[in-house]
Amino acid sequence: NAGVTQTPKFRILKIGQSMTLQCTQDMNHNYMYWYRQDPGMGLKLIYYSVGAGITDKGEVPNGYNVSRSTTEDFPLRLELAAPSQTSVYFCASTPTTKEIGGNQPQHFGDGTRLSIL
Amino acid sequence: AQTVTQSQPEMSVQEAETVTLSCTYDTSENNYYLFWYKQPPSRQMILVIRQEAYKQQNATENRFSVNFQKAAKSFSLKISDSQLGDTAMYFCAFMKLAGTYKYIFGTGTRLKVLA
Secondary structure (H helix, E strand, O other): OOEEEEEEEEEOOOOOOOOOOOOOOOOOOEEEEEEEEEOOOOOEEEEEEEEOOEEEEEEOOOOOOEEEOOOEEOOOOOOOHHHOOOOOEEEEEOHHHHHHOOOOEEEEOOOEEEEEO | OOOOOOOOOOEEEEEOOOOOOOEEEEEEOOOOOEEEEEEEEEEEEEEEEEEEOOOOOEEEEEEEEEEEOOOOEEEEEOOOOHHHHOOOEEEEEEEEEEOOEEEEEOEEEEEEEOO
């Protein structure tokens, strides 16, 4: 059981480049999330999805896009990379209310460290 | 909208001593969870402890316990017998128990345990 897998782990981009951060989970979870964590700060929600074909904005969506064509995959797209997007990006998933009371209310990936130069 | 505030950016504690990390939150919801997460240098998000808002009894997990004051909207974490491995960032998080199950995180407290 791989859980939540993020690729790549590290990436350096030039200003104006675009890229897609990949996230996949093999737990059949309906709910998936993208967070960003700036240095010394907490995680802020970028986008989330409550199921295939449904996405919605979080606190800090500007400069990003997402899609959810399957239950497993939830890629995050940066179209025109800017230095303000230098951050660590976490993908997460959660299944149901019952699981929230369990050992892992939200399953996190290991993060992608992204630097925009 | 919900907010979570951690007013202590950094704290330190001697090994084997007890330390308390503060967290306050603001919400109009009645049903929710509160969490403390630990993030070591490896960046993994590790769940330390959770509290259901409808439970009056404070949650405990081994050396970790919380002081949950619902009326005051306060949720502090007490670490007893601090160990060097407790050195990490600690995040308080709020989750509404309906809808999208998304987290609202505080800004974190960096805890250093001193030998």
